[in-house]
Amino acid sequence: MTTRTRTSPPASDERLSPSTRKTLSVLVFGGAAAILDSTVVTIALDRLTTALGTSTGTIQWVVTAYLLAVAVAVPMSGWAQARLGGKRAWIAALLVFVVASAACAASWNAGSLIAFRAFQGLGAGVMMPLMQTLAVQSVGTAGGKVMSKAVTAVTVPLALGPILGPVLGGVILSQLSWRWIFLINVPVVSVGVVLAWRMLAPDPPARDGGAGKLDVVGLSLLGPGLAGLVLGLSNLASGAHFVRTGTWLPLLGALALLVAFTCWSIRRRGRALVDVTLLSGHSLSVASIVLFTAGAVLYAGMVLLPLYWQQLRGATVLETAFQLIPMGVGALFARVIAARLAARIGPRWVTVGAFLVTAAGTVPFAFAGAHTGQWWLGAVLFVRGLGVGAVVMAPIMVAYADVPYEQMPHATMLTRITQQIGASFGAALVAVILQSRADLGAEAAFHYVFWWTTALTVLALIPALAFRRAALAPAREPDRVDGR
Structure with missing residues (x-):
C-alpha cells in the first residue's frame, strides 16, 4: 500500500464552487435550528x-443543563468526525437534537425537561463545531475571498439567532x-x-488506526472540566458569591481537570x-485568545442589554426582543463586510476596528436613562451590532491558516472552547x-x-494587535491512502 499526496483542485479566488455552495446551504439550514432554540428557550x-x-431556581437548570451538555459535547465533535466521517457525524448530531426536541415537548415535569434539555445539548454541542469544520474543509485550497464567503455563510445563523429567536419565542x-x-x-x-443525506458529499471515516479511537482519559478530564467551569461561572x-461552595x-x-488534560494532551498530541x-x-493561538475576549x-x-430594557425601562420580553433587532441587523450586515475586508487588508485592523466600534456603541448606554x-438607542444598537458582528469573523478565518487539513477538527474545537469559556x-x-452596585x-x-x-x-482588542497579515486559506488536503 502506498500513500500519495495531492492538493484539492484550485478554486476561483472569487467564487464558491457549486459543491461548496451546496455544503454550506445544508449546514446553515440544519445548524440554524440549534442556534434559534437556545435564544427561544431563554425567554x-x-x-x-x-x-x-x-421555582425560578429550578427552571433555570433548563438553560444550565443545556450549556453543561454543550460544553461536554464540543470536544466530542472531532472524534465523531474521525469515527463516522463528517456527513454521518452531522446527521447523527441532527438526529440526537431532533429526538431530544420531541422529548422536551413531551416533558411532564421540570425534572424531565431538564434531563431532555441536557440530551438536546449533546446534539447541539457536536453540531456547532462540526458545522464550522465542514464549512472550512469544503473550501479546499481556495483562500482569501472564497474563505471569507464560507465563513460568512456558516456564521449567518449566529447573527440571525439573536434577531429571530426572541421574536419567534x-x-x-x-x-x-x-x-x-x-x-x-x-x-x-x-x-x-x-437534505444532509441527499446533498452532502460522502466522506469515509479516518483510516488512521488511532484517529477513530475515543480518548477516554481525555474525555473524563476535559468534559467535567469544561462543565465545572460553566457551572461555577x-x-x-445568577447571584451566588464566590465564597459559596456551589461557586x-x-x-x-x-481548573485542576483542565491543567491535567493539558498535560495529557501534550503527551498524546494528535x-x-x-x-x-x-x-x-501563531495564527491559531492568537485567534483563540481573541475569540476568548470576543466571547x-x-x-x-447579551446579558446586560435585555436587563436594561426590562428592569430600567419596564419593557416586556417581546418588546425587548423588538428593541434589540437593530443590533442584530447591524451584526448581519457587518459579517459580509468584515470577511471581505479581512481577506483584503488582513485580520489585525479589521478586528481592532470591530472592537472599537463595539465600544463606541456601548458608551451611550452609560449615559442613557429610563x-x-x-x-436614538436603536441607532446606537445598530452601530454596536456592526462591531459585534465583525469581531469574530477574522479570528475564525485566521485560525486555520497554519493548521494541517487533518487537524482542522482539533482547531475548531479549540476555538469553540475558548469562545465558550470567554462567553461564560x-x-x-x-x-x-x-449586583454589586444594586444599592x-x-x-x-x-x-x-x-x-x-x-x-x-x-x-479585548489588545490581543488582536498580535495578528499578522497571514494567508487566510486553509492548509492543503492530503489524498487518502488507497490500495493501488
Whole structure:
C-alpha cells in the first residue's frame, strides 16, 4: 500500500464552487435550528415556571443543563468526525437534537425537561463545531475571498439567532403552548437530515488506526472540566458569591481537570481528544485568545442589554426582543463586510476596528436613562451590532491558516472552547458587577456596569494587535491512502 499526496483542485479566488455552495446551504439550514432554540428557550423560562409548577431556581437548570451538555459535547465533535466521517457525524448530531426536541415537548415535569434539555445539548454541542469544520474543509485550497464567503455563510445563523429567536419565542408563547418552542424544531431539523443525506458529499471515516479511537482519559478530564467551569461561572452570574461552595468548588475542580488534560494532551498530541499542541502555531493561538475576549464582550452585552430594557425601562420580553433587532441587523450586515475586508487588508485592523466600534456603541448606554429616545438607542444598537458582528469573523478565518487539513477538527474545537469559556466569563462578570452596585439604584448601577463593559471591550482588542497579515486559506488536503 502506498500513500500519495495531492492538493484539492484550485478554486476561483472569487467564487464558491457549486459543491461548496451546496455544503454550506445544508449546514446553515440544519445548524440554524440549534442556534434559534437556545435564544427561544431563554425567554420562555417564566412561562415554564408557571406551567410546570416549579421555582425560578429550578427552571433555570433548563438553560444550565443545556450549556453543561454543550460544553461536554464540543470536544466530542472531532472524534465523531474521525469515527463516522463528517456527513454521518452531522446527521447523527441532527438526529440526537431532533429526538431530544420531541422529548422536551413531551416533558411532564421540570425534572424531565431538564434531563431532555441536557440530551438536546449533546446534539447541539457536536453540531456547532462540526458545522464550522465542514464549512472550512469544503473550501479546499481556495483562500482569501472564497474563505471569507464560507465563513460568512456558516456564521449567518449566529447573527440571525439573536434577531429571530426572541421574536419567534414571543410569538409562539403568545399564541400557542410552551411545548411548541421545542416542537417547531422537529419538522425543520427533519428536513435538515434529509437534505444532509441527499446533498452532502460522502466522506469515509479516518483510516488512521488511532484517529477513530475515543480518548477516554481525555474525555473524563476535559468534559467535567469544561462543565465545572460553566457551572461555577453560571452560579456566579445568577447571584451566588464566590465564597459559596456551589461557586468555588466547581471552578477550582475545573481548573485542576483542565491543567491535567493539558498535560495529557501534550503527551498524546494528535491522539488526544483535543490536540492542544496546535496552539504552538501563531495564527491559531492568537485567534483563540481573541475569540476568548470576543466571547466575553458579546455575551456581556447579551446579558446586560435585555436587563436594561426590562428592569430600567419596564419593557416586556417581546418588546425587548423588538428593541434589540437593530443590533442584530447591524451584526448581519457587518459579517459580509468584515470577511471581505479581512481577506483584503488582513485580520489585525479589521478586528481592532470591530472592537472599537463595539465600544463606541456601548458608551451611550452609560449615559442613557429610563426615558432616553428609542430611535436614538436603536441607532446606537445598530452601530454596536456592526462591531459585534465583525469581531469574530477574522479570528475564525485566521485560525486555520497554519493548521494541517487533518487537524482542522482539533482547531475548531479549540476555538469553540475558548469562545465558550470567554462567553461564560463575560456573562458572569457583568452580572456580578451589576449586583454589586444594586444599592446605587437601577439607573446608576446600569451606568456603572456599561462603563465596565466598555473598558472590557477596549482591553479585548489588545490581543488582536498580535495578528499578522497571514494567508487566510486553509492548509492543503492530503489524498487518502488507497490500495493501488
